[in-house]
Amino acid sequence: MGHGPGYVEADEDMSNPLGLKAKLGLDVFKHDKEPHITIKAGMAGDQRLKKAIIVCPAGLYSENAQGEVELTIDGCLECGTCLLACGSEVLGWQYPNGGAGVQFRFG
């Protein structure tokens, strides 16, 4: 393949990726008065929740030393993936209150 005049070798900027946290830091979030997603009571050890660790694009789910799944809601992109992967038996899921949460400037 020939290279156009604008061709450049991959440089540092992109081959040295931003961490996920830093990437989420680029987005605009409006504070909500309550978390819009919660792990249902007694469900933190449920196997179904483990799927969220892989699928959540914001990496908000993690497993603690007890093998339970924890969720940090800050940085949620409201994509809905965790709800679909894990189901509503283990997750209480609703959109943030009106005006709160992520506000995309490009989309």
Next chain:
Amino acid sequence: MSQASTFDVIVVGAGLAGLAAAYTMAREGLEVLVLERGEYPGSKNVTGGRLYLNPIRDMFPDLWAKAPLERHIAHEEVCLLDTEGAVTVRYDGAELGTQPYQSYSILRAKFDKWLGKQAERQGAMIVTKSRVDEVLFENGAVVGMRAGGEELRTNVVIAADGVLSFIAEKAGLREPFKAHDFAVGLKEIIELPRETLEARFNLQGDEGVARLYMGDVTKGKFGGGFLYTNKESISLGIVAGIEALNEAPSTIAASQMLEEFKLRPEVARLIAGGETAEYSAHVIPEGGLHAFGKFFGSGILVAGDAAGFSMNIGVTVRGMEYALASGYLAAQAVIRAKQKEDYSAAALSEYERLLKESFVMKDFENFKDSLHALENPRLFTYYPRLAGDVMRDLYEIPAGPKARIFPTIRKYFSVGELWGMGRDMWRLMKI
């Protein structure tokens, strides 16, 4: 508090489906209220980036001249990625560069905000920062909603609240979700100066390129990557089946998959020097015809992603035309219902009839088996590798004599291989 409302219709969601409906109904003089949970229309909405105008141009003839479209797609590229190396095909058909252009890259936060303004100019009222929480029923018919603790009553509701459609669910119009019917898209907006972008992609003026990546992007799983050029940025992302992400052989986090994709030389050199300005993610309905719920009930209609109107046909995800068209058709059904003052399910079934007559249902009928056909792991591993191997053998000049081309290539197409390809072809012929 309950409030008698003067609105003929309440639309939930100021995305493409909701705004298309609101614009169309307001233009006909209906009193329209749109409720949107975001700060402004588009603030919650994500797309890959390409809107095809041909199927919907005539539904909104006055809109396109001034619409904030980014670039018309004049170059189509497909890149088959093997673990090392890639084969890229570029198509520059004359029709792609000729007016009226077939498709454009767009950014939803800009586009939806603008479409909202157009709906308001026609007289629709849009209330943002307002999340609809409940659907109100009376004698089995939807008669309004509750939003922010307030009850709003109306004749008919259009649920255009996107893929998770809690409104359709609360109205009893759809089954509980199956993860299998959905994919997730992860996307970055990467800013580049206009001149750099145009030089790098070989673009004249407002021309744009659409590039799809298949193969190693999703580690052999169902999905792919996309790249669209905007005026001064690139929309870059991946789409992966939600269920497949957690299946063997590899389970890599979705966010990591995107990072690895960006590190591929076939991607890295295109975004080099660019600055990520936004990171987004959104679920996509892909179950098609088999996953549809009901499109209408007494006092309610469902449009856009809320009705499941998105599809993945391998080379591209399409949902925006269906959202705009179904919003338009839902509006037509409501306009007729208003003329007869009849918002019963029987009257609103007009919507389904209109959908069936339109390209929307015809497309979903035609592509009803495409998801199954595309869920063939060989498409994401075997074929990208095969393409790479054939190209390598064609172009390689070894230190010694070069073997004849036909026998070299033929080894990839033994009877057994051809049989396998035939089977794959048979499956793909359903698309």
